[in-house]
Amino acid sequence: MRVTVDRDKCAGHAQCFAIAPDIYELDDDGYCIVDGVSVPSESESRVRDGASACPEMAITLDE
Ligand code: F3S
Numbered sequence: 001m002r003v004t005v006d007r008d009k010c011a012g013h014a015q016c017f018a019i020a021p022d023i024y025e026l027d028d029d030g031y032c033i034v035d036g037v038s039v040p041s042e043s044e045s046r047v048r049d050g051a052s053a054c055p056e057m058a059i060t061l062d063e
Pocket residue numbers: 005009010011012013014015016017024030031032053054055056057058059
């Protein structure tokens with residue numbers, strides 16, 4: 001699985017980071033900067049939960 005965050009949609013809610021901080025890296029302003037990151041299989045469940053938690057639906061999962 002790969003995960004990408006649309007920088008134009010991200011509003012810095014950090015719900016993704018709260019659930020999977022090892023994957024959803026934030027920049028200094030609190031915006032998520034994940035672009036095509038490969039997700040280890042053991043983290044996939046949390047990454048899915050993080051994507052579902054984003055109020056802006058800014059996170060895309062490529063299974
Ligand atoms: Fe941005 Fe959504 Fe995460 S708004 S910081 S991608 S919860």
